[in-house]
Amino acid sequence: MAAGDQRTPGARWTPFFFLLPFLFFLLLFWVIPLIGGVQMSLHANGVGQAKYIGFAHYKALANDERYFTALRNSFVYTLASVVVIVPLALWLAHLLRASFRRLRPVLTFALLLPALTPPSVLAVLFVMVFHGRNGLLNQLFVMPLGFEPINWLKDPDFILSGLVLQTVWRWTGFMTFFILAGMEGIPRVYYEAARLATGSRWRQFWHVTLPQLRPVLLFVAVYLVVDGFSLFSGAYVLLGGSGGTADAGLLTVTYVFLKTRFFDYGSASAISISLLPLMVLALFGCLFLRRRTV
Amino acid sequence: MSGQGKTQRGALSLLLLCPFLLAVLVPFLWMVLGIFKTNNEFFQPLGKAFFPVNYEWQNVNELLDGKWVPFWDVFGNSLVVSFGQALGAVTLSAMAGYAFARFTFSGKRLLFVLAVALILVPRQLFAVPLFSWVNEIGLSDSLFGVMLPGVVTGLGVIYFTQVFRQVPEEYLQAARICGATELRVFLTVLPLVWPALLSYGMIHFILTWHEQLVPMLVLTTETKQTLPLALAKLYDVSQRTPQGVQMAASTFAVIPTAVLFALCYRKFRSSLSDMLVH
Numbered sequence A: 001m002a003a004g005d006q007r008t009p010g011a012r013w014t015p016f017f018f019l020l021p022f023l024f025f026l027l028l029f030w031v032i033p034l035i036g037g038v039q040m041s042l043h044a045n046g047v048g049q050a051k052y053i054g055f056a057h058y059k060a061l062a063n064d065e066r067y068f069t070a071l072r073n074s075f076v077y078t079l080a081s082v083v084v085i086v087p088l089a090l091w092l093a094h095l096l097r098a099s100f101r102r103l104r105p106v107l108t109f110a111l112l113l114p115a116l117t118p119p120s121v122l123a124v125l126f127v128m129v130f131h132g133r134n135g136l137l138n139q140l141f142v143m144p145l146g147f148e149p150i151n152w153l154k155d156p157d158f159i160l161s162g163l164v165l166q167t168v169w170r171w172t173g174f175m176t177f178f179i180l181a182g183m184e185g186i187p188r189v190y191y192e193a194a195r196l197a198t199g200s201r202w203r204q205f206w207h208v209t210l211p212q213l214r215p216v217l218l219f220v221a222v223y224l225v226v227d228g229f230s231l232f233s234g235a236y237v238l239l240g241g242s243g244g245t246a247d248a249g250l251l252t253v254t255y256v257f258l259k260t261r262f263f264d265y266g267s268a269s270a271i272s273i274s275l276l277p278l279m280v281l282a283l284f285g286c287l288f289l290r291r292r293t294v
Numbered sequence B: 001m002s003g004q005g006k007t008q009r010g011a012l013s014l015l016l017l018c019p020f021l022l023a024v025l026v027p028f029l030w031m032v033l034g035i036f037k038t039n040n041e042f043f044q045p046l047g048k049a050f051f052p053v054n055y056e057w058q059n060v061n062e063l064l065d066g067k068w069v070p071f072w073d074v075f076g077n078s079l080v081v082s083f084g085q086a087l088g089a090v091t092l093s094a095m096a097g098y099a100f101a102r103f104t105f106s107g108k109r110l111l112f113v114l115a116v117a118l119i120l121v122p123r124q125l126f127a128v129p130l131f132s133w134v135n136e137i138g139l140s141d142s143l144f145g146v147m148l149p150g151v152v153t154g155l156g157v158i159y160f161t162q163v164f165r166q167v168p169e170e171y172l173q174a175a176r177i178c179g180a181t182e183l184r185v186f187l188t189v190l191p192l193v194w195p196a197l198l199s200y201g202m203i204h205f206i207l208t209w210h211e212q213l214v215p216m217l218v219l220t221t222e223t224k225q226t227l228p229l230a231l232a233k234l235y236d237v238s239q240r241t242p243q244g245v246q247m248a249a250s251t252f253a254v255i256p257t258a259v260l261f262a263l264c265y266r267k268f269r270s271s272l273s274d275m276l277v278h
Helices: A014-041 A056-062 A065-098 A104-116 A119-130 A136-142 A159-184 A188-197 A201-212 A214-229 A233-239 A252-261 A265-293 B003-034 B058-064 B071-102 B108-120 B123-136 B143-151 B154-165 B169-177 B182-210 B213-218 B227-235 B243-277
Strands: none
Touching: A014 A265, A014 B071, A014 B108, A014 B123, A014 B143, A014 B182, A056 A265, A065 A104, A065 A159, A065 A214, A065 A252, A065 B003, A104 A159, A104 B003, A104 B243, A119 A159, A119 B003, A119 B227, A119 B243, A159 A214, A159 B003, A159 B243, A188 A201, A201 A214, A214 B108, A252 A265, A252 B123, A252 B213, A265 B108, A265 B123, B003 B243, B058 B071, B058 B243, B071 B108, B071 B143, B071 B154, B071 B182, B071 B227, B071 B243, B108 B154, B123 B143, B123 B213, B143 B213, B154 B182, B169 B182, B182 B243, B213 B227, B227 B243
């Protein structure tokens, strides 16, 4: 940006004037709690002047099987939701584009209705409609195929799949909306050029649509990853704030919440802090991807 | 492509979309119909009693009269918190995004990376230290304690950085030549990007409307709580709230965000299409 000097005539503090409110609240509600979290994780639990105990909470975590269960579940849950939602949303966006133009807004809106619904309502609807012996999943799919009805929220083999299914139900429509908006922004010329080169729709999709959608897809993936790791209310209502049978649905935030419930704030903070390196890694992964795309 | 081929393709796509539309709409329809059901009807298998026997408003009345939760207080609180937080987030993010997009200054890259990092750290993970800090500065059990922490958002900053990059430089220069102060220049640009302001405000409103963990920790008085907390209370089995009342509350919880989205739909989509690809 060589024109920088020209853009900021005179005062050097002008950009900071615009940044100041943001930085103030950043400091007040992010940096300070973060430091507070680090401090909490290094002290024994208690009010006021708690005793400094070094890395004891972290050492305890290293031997805590539930902690690793929670991490693994969160990881599997997040990965599964990205892997299912992104291709499905791409396909739905394609179908919406191919369907009648006039119906498109109504159809899109209907599909993203779950994303507008509070997660706790969503969880209740999900349980009532899909779950249980009389639920649609069992009535329409599992039992006609000759299997025993599955108890999605009690059977440890299926709890995590139940949570993933709920996320898919929640976010697919919303992501479809983003991808559709991205698709509509791709200049027609590209397709005309592609049509001259190849008649195959599949190759047009592969060589024009997909590369053009990369920023959107990146956004969608990042959003889902962050949401996956912060899932709380959905799992809270579905599993009553616990990890479910045999901890099969124990997610990281749920575990933090469980610790808080027993006033084990030190340990709760240690879990949060221990995730930071993972997040930083994810961040650099995204920046790396972004650089390669642009 | 011929007109007939296009129609056929449209019809086929619509057919393929149908199962997905049903999977979304049936539960919501069932929720709304649930308002009119007695507990007994409610727990019948889905196919047998999808529609209620009588359409009576008793459950809605009970909810609105505050028999189970102080509904109007809670609903109002949610509106205030969501609207306030959305307004704050748009203001802060737009200003910061403008600075990132339009100025060069030392430490810019570092600050920007910090903003991106904010996106990737789920707020819920730091709910506990945030909660104790909010207590310390005297905002416990206050709507401000829920509203203010959420006004800082990495997503917003990045979004507005992209938005302000697209404003033509000539526009800013013209304002400067007319002798406008820097703040004035910024204010003259705002009308150009108002669909973006509206879109981001809407998204943030929806996210705040859904937030549960931080309000749960901060707000303790029943009349000061927000809608998701009241919903959790209604859903709690030990409260024995009639199912119809639960469904009425759920329906009312969906209406504001759905209406808001429907109203902003067109603006939001065109502003996204402009931005996502370029």
